[in-house]
Amino acid sequence: MLNEERVILMTRMVSYEKNEGKKNVKVGNYFRSDYIAVQILKSVICATIAFCIIFGLYLLCNLEELMQEIYTMDLFAYAKNILTYYVAAVVGYGAVTYVACSWKYSRAKRSLKNYYHNLKKLNSLYSETK
Amino acid sequence: MTVLLEMKQKLRLIYSKYEVLILPVAKFLLAFVTLNALNGKMGYMTQLDDMVIVLIVALTCSFLPTGMLVVFATLFSLAHMYALSMEVALVGLCVYLVMYLLFFRFSPKDSIVVVLTPLLCGMKIPYVVPIAVGLLCGPSSVVSVGCGVAVYYLLEVVVGVSPNIKTMGEDEDAIMNKIRMVVEALVGNKAMVVVIAAFAVTVLVVYVIRRLSIDYAWIIAILAGAMTDIAALLIGDMLYDVNISVGGALLGTLLAVAVAVVIQFLRFCVDYKRTEKVQFEDDEYYYYVKAVPKMSVTVPTRTVKKINSQRVRSASQDSRSAERKPAAKSADRGAGAGGRSVTTERTSYGRNGSQRGSYSSARERSGQKGGRNTAGRSVTIGSTDNTRAEADDNSTDQTSEWL
Numbered sequence: 001m002l003n004e005e006r007v008i009l010m011t012r013m014v015s016y017e018k019n020e021g022k023k024n025v026k027v028g029n030y031f032r033s034d035y036i037a038v039q040i041l042k043s044v045i046c047a048t049i050a051f052c053i054i055f056g057l058y059l060l061c062n063l064e065e066l067m068q069e070i071y072t073m074d075l076f077a078y079a080k081n082i083l084t085y086y087v088a089a090v091v092g093y094g095a096v097t098y099v100a101c102s103w104k105y106s107r108a109k110r111s112l113k114n115y116y117h118n119l120k121k122l123n124s125l126y127s128e129t130k
Numbered sequence: 131m132t133v134l135l136e137m138k139q140k141l142r143l144i145y146s147k148y149e150v151l152i153l154p155v156a157k158f159l160l161a162f163v164t165l166n167a168l169n170g171k172m173g174y175m176t177q178l179d180d181m182v183i184v185l186i187v188a189l190t191c192s193f194l195p196t197g198m199l200v201v202f203a204t205l206f207s208l209a210h211m212y213a214l215s216m217e218v219a220l221v222g223l224c225v226y227l228v229m230y231l232l233f234f235r236f237s238p239k240d241s242i243v244v245v246l247t248p249l250l251c252g253m254k255i256p257y258v259v260p261i262a263v264g265l266l267c268g269p270s271s272v273v274s275v276g277c278g279v280a281v282y283y284l285l286e287v288v289v290g291v292s293p294n295i296k297t298m299g300e301d302e303d304a305i306m307n308k309i310r311m312v313v314e315a316l317v318g319n320k321a322m323v324v325v326i327a328a329f330a331v332t333v334l335v336v337y338v339i340r341r342l343s344i345d346y347a348w349i350i351a352i353l354a355g356a357m358t359d360i361a362a363l364l365i366g367d368m369l370y371d372v373n374i375s376v377g378g379a380l381l382g383t384l385l386a387v388a389v390a391v392v393i394q395f396l397r398f399c400v401d402y403k404r405t406e407k408v409q410f411e412d413d414e415y416y417y418y419v420k421a422v423p424k425m426s427v428t429v430p431t432r433t434v435k436k437i438n439s440q441r442v443r444s445a446s447q448d449s450r451s452a453e454r455k456p457a458a459k460s461a462d463r464g465a466g467a468g469g470r471s472v473t474t475e476r477t478s479y480g481r482n483g484s485q486r487g488s489y490s491s492a493r494e495r496s497g498q499k500g501g502r503n504t505a506g507r508s509v510t511i512g513s514t515d516n517t518r519a520e521a522d523d524n525s526t527d528q529t530s531e532w533l
Contacts, residue, residue, distance in 0.1 A: 046231040053224045061310045093232065100236055100270065 006125045013118055021115060027108040036101045043097040047090045055082065135427040138396060154192040161191035161199050164245055167252055168206050171289060175213035178206060197241040207281075211288055215295050217308040218288055225284055225316070233273045240267060240274035247278020248285065256282075257382040260329040261355045261390045264336025265348065266397065272330045279329060283322035287315045321374070324366030332359040343420060345402045352390040356383045399425045 017025075027035060059066065145152060165187060169179045177183075187206075191199045204226055212219035234244070243263055250256045259278070263271045291311050298304040316322075336355035340348050360383055367374045400422045408419045 042235075046235065050228045050231045053228055057221065057224055057309070057313055060306065061313050063306060 003125060006122065009118060009122050009125070013115065013122070016115060020111065024108040024111050024115075027105055028112045030105075032102075032105055035105050036098060039101040040094050040097050043093050044090055047093040048086075051086050051089055131425075132427055134395070135399070135425055138399070139427055141396075157194075157196065157199070158188050158192035160242075160245065161188040161202070164199065164203055164249055165206055167249060168203060168210070168285075171252065171285060172207065172210035172214075174210045174292070178209055196245075197238065200241045200244055203245060207285060214288065214292055215298075215308055217305055218291075218295060218312055221309060221312045221316075222284065222288065225280070229277050229280065233277050237268075237270045237274050240271050243267070243271060243274040244278045244281065247275055248282035251279065251282040254378065255382050255385060256325070256329075257356075257359055257379065257386040258389045260332035260359060261336055261352060261386050262393055264333040264351065264355055265340060265390060265393055267337075269334060269337050272333045275329050275333055276326045279326045280322060283319055283325075284316060287312060287319065291315055320366075320370040321372040324363065324370055324372050324374070328359055328362035328366060331362050340398075345405070348394045348398050349391075352387055352394065355390075356387050359383055359386075401425045 030038070162184060165184045169184065173179045187202050191202060208219055208222055208226070211222045240263075243259070247256065247259050250259055256279075260275055263275055267274075294311065295308055298308055332355045335358045336351045339354050340351035344350070360379055363374050363379050364376070366372060367376075401424070402422060404423050406421045406423075408417075408421065410417050410419075
């Protein structure tokens, strides 16, 4: 015989699995440190590419001045300057990623905990009917 | 209020019933309007500025995920930039790539915000966006709103510099000058920075306040967001002299408040007068719970039970039966002078979930045309005597209150 409570619970769980749960399960498969490390690594790569694009645009805009001063300027100091900007951008972006991913991970874990609790509840409902 | 709640419930029912149709149609319309606006604003590539192409792409977008609309809009804008000048397209591509790599990966689900923000900015009503996003999305959506504003100003810059770009030649100096012109116009655009900052602050203020455990949090959030938006824009205007129209900002914000109130009604309609505060404990915690009931109305649904083709009783008989008790009245209703009569049943009617269900038991009488009244009210509408049927309907509404 149909158990209304069981059907409602299963429907909710399937809906969760199909939507929000799909991503949360992926996140939940990692340990916290692993997940955050992978995301920070992705961020470093993204930040590096973005920095290269922005620097490329900067070079294109200031190519004339740069070509005129290239023999007189201190290239080592210039490179050091650029590297400092790069490190600052990457570290800043990595820090933002760390905060965002920590929050996302804890939220996913909380949501999965609720999902597993519902699984247990469903199991107990099946046990009751047997 | 009950009428509005009923309408909301009806809308919800219609949406759940026709969701398969409504979603693609909405996506199609959004894609159509967006691509048309893009063609209208830029339109440098004449091959793309064609209704057939726009229709094909909009139709494609209607059954693809919403994110694909962003991709198509990006491709359209890049194609227009390319038609204007390859250097402009290069700068546009760089801006889009940086946006995607740095910002968009934090909130990939908000693609609709990235599309709607420049669209509404183009329609001169962008103030709706930060308040609506603050109400409906999370804090990470600040990024999407910022990206949307940046896209709008990128397109504005391209349109602004296009007369100069067209007059420039194709030699090496001209190439560098074109890139420099677009980049400098974009980076030095203080209005963009002010609007991004104002919208970001507004989204955060609205989000933080609407999450507070205070009565009328959403209304307070809407008003606070509107005031923050105006204040931030005015401060930015004073500091950087970006020529933001104060009248336009005020009118736009008023419109934004009206839209936000509608969103609040559809999304978060609660009755604070019936708030309950309860306190209990289990083995591990003490719980201090504040429960605010939602306002809801069950929409009456009518089901055709029986269609009688024979003649029904006369009006005089019906007037006598109208004096009987309400349950009998509802069963007798609509017994008009003659012709076909349709017996319908209102299956449920209630408010706040407290008055749902039937009020009378099934009442069957021999020779009566009202039919069975199984759950709720039985309504018979005579096709030849509409006035009578309406009068009976009113009396039955009163009956439901009496019960």
